[in-house]
Amino acid sequence: METNSERSRLVATGGGHRVTPAELFFDLVFVYAITQVTALIAADPSWLRLLGGMVVMALLWWCWCCFAWLGNVVRADSGAMLTVLVSVMAVVLIVSLTLPEVYDDGPGGLPAPLVFVLCYGAVRVLHLVTYWLADPTDQALHRVLRRVALLSVAPPFALLLVGAAFTGMAQILIWLAAVAIDYLGVFLTGKSGWRVASPGHFAERHGLIVIIALGESIVALGVGVSGFPLGTPVVAAATLGLLVSAGLWRLYFRQLAETTEQRLSALTGDDRTRLARDAYTFLHLPLVAGVVITALGMKTALHQVADTGHYDLAEPLHGVVAWALPGGVGVFLLASAALLFRTANHRSPVLLVGAAVCLAAGPAVALVPSLVALALLAVLVTALVLVQDTMAQPRATEMAAPSDEIS
Numbered sequence: 001m002e003t004n005s006e007r008s009r010l011v012a013t014g015g016g017h018r019v020t021p022a023e024l025f026f027d028l029v030f031v032y033a034i035t036q037v038t039a040l041i042a043a044d045p046s047w048l049r050l051l052g053g054m055v056v057m058a059l060l061w062w063c064w065c066c067f068a069w070l071g072n073v074v075r076a077d078s079g080a081m082l083t084v085l086v087s088v089m090a091v092v093l094i095v096s097l098t099l100p101e102v103y104d105d106g107p108g109g110l111p112a113p114l115v116f117v118l119c120y121g122a123v124r125v126l127h128l129v130t131y132w133l134a135d136p137t138d139q140a141l142h143r144v145l146r147r148v149a150l151l152s153v154a155p156p157f158a159l160l161l162v163g164a165a166f167t168g169m170a171q172i173l174i175w176l177a178a179v180a181i182d183y184l185g186v187f188l189t190g191k192s193g194w195r196v197a198s199p200g201h202f203a204e205r206h207g208l209i210v211i212i213a214l215g216e217s218i219v220a221l222g223v224g225v226s227g228f229p230l231g232t233p234v235v236a237a238a239t240l241g242l243l244v245s246a247g248l249w250r251l252y253f254r255q256l257a258e259t260t261e262q263r264l265s266a267l268t269g270d271d272r273t274r275l276a277r278d279a280y281t282f283l284h285l286p287l288v289a290g291v292v293i294t295a296l297g298m299k300t301a302l303h304q305v306a307d308t309g310h311y312d313l314a315e316p317l318h319g320v321v322a323w324a325l326p327g328g329v330g331v332f333l334l335a336s337a338a339l340l341f342r343t344a345n346h347r348s349p350v351l352l353v354g355a356a357v358c359l360a361a362g363p364a365v366a367l368v369p370s371l372v373a374l375a376l377l378a379v380l381v382t383a384l385v386l387v388q389d390t391m392a393q394p395r396a397t398e399m400a401a402p403s404d405e406i407s
Contacts, residue, residue: 010134011078013071017198019205022076022085026067027212029089029096033060034216034288036099038295043100045300045321052103052172054289058179059120061285063092066127068205069281073197074134084130088123095119103171113164113171121157128153144193152185187277196264196276203261206280210252213291217245220295224302233313237305237371240378241298247381248291248332255392256336260343275343283339290332297325301370314369323362326377330358333384350391354384 037060041053067076067088074081094115101112128145135141156178163174196202221241225234260279267275300321304311317325333355340346357380365373 009078010080010130011075012134013073013075013197013201015198017072017075017201019201019208020071020075020077022082023071023205024208026076026085026089027064027208029092030060030064030209031212031215033092033096033099034213034292035219036096038216038220038292038299040099040102041296042299044104045296045319045324047320048169048172049103050293050320050324051176053292055172055175055179056099056102057289057292058183058285059175060092060095061288062182063088063095063120063123064209065281066124068202068209069194069196069276070127070131070134071205072202073195074130081130084126088126091119091122091126103167105167111164114161117157117160117164120160121153124153124157140193141195144189147189148186151189152182156182156185183282186281194273194277196272199261199265199272202276202280203257203264206284207253207257210284210287210291211249213288214245214249217248217291217295217298218242220299221302224299225306228306228308231306231308233305233371234302237302237374240371240374241302243378244294244298244329244374244381245291247378247385248294248329251333251336251385251388252287255388256339256343260339263343278342279339283335283342286331286335287339290328290330290335293324293328293331295328297321297323297328298374301325301374304370313371316366316368317370317373318366322366322373325365325373326358326361326380329377329381330355330361333358348388348391350384350388354380 034057037053037057040056041049043049067085071081076082076085098112098116098119102116103113105112128149132142132145159174159178159181163171163178166174218241221238225238228234264272264275264279297317301317304315304317305313316322333351337348337351337355340348340351358377368376
């Protein structure tokens, strides 16, 4: 029979550790959080709100990454760690509930911006404390945890508190400064001390969060047409949106994920830590953000196609949403190119050209019907993925085992 001390202790992982059901359960709350980010931007589709949405996305990403790293060295399905995960889930759920009013707090109830900041701070503190208790004898880890607390947690948290007292552009810019300090602090302190015990687990965790983001893009298609009659244009638009998501899925899981995991497995010590930090913690954020931005464009495009009472089929997308539809794909492609370069020292002209075209296509999208814009994007993504796949075949061996100079 398991004793109370055994149920309460933190259990270390091994090199062959894989994702546990507890971690899959933990990710469910982030499904809702990412959906709320898309809804936050869609409620006021402006460039300022898009920036604010990405600031919130970056903070949520940090909450998730903290426990992706922790779950790689401590089993998430052990008694104590499971208790921590459920506690964090409760806090992140509260964070998600604040998002509709995080930049525009309504009358009555608790102050949403302040609740958001306090909950974010609680997640970061829980992470640091649990990491400390995970190995009380690891002095190198304790040194880096102290540096993170002093450089990457305390100053940004103070800025977030200050920003919560403001509204509009001032709030967003103060919070953006907090995010910049946080990420810079982790970059400077994250070169050693951390451990990646199981590369397979680490890669799988990040693949799952990409799946969650892609799932949000599909949910956005359904939300966009909710409550409207199902017509041929709606079916066509939904199919085209799915093709875009499928293309991004294929690009990541068939051309990026395996190469990155193989390279991570080939490294050891601080070299593995640096690659994990750069390729996963930093470069997977724009991958996920790109999908979220694209979901915003697809949701609005589907809404315009379905809402025949207010929009004609010839109606184009406007403003920031016109850029978001191809622009999110452009962000995803640019992050993919950076990931290939960081992991395999491989430059991909196809991804870079595709990213440039998508990022610059906003003005053109504003001139054509939304259904046509969605069709052109689906064709572009499909063609780009096929070309990239063809060009990647001769380099597969080279990319799987890059030179020893890369770390």
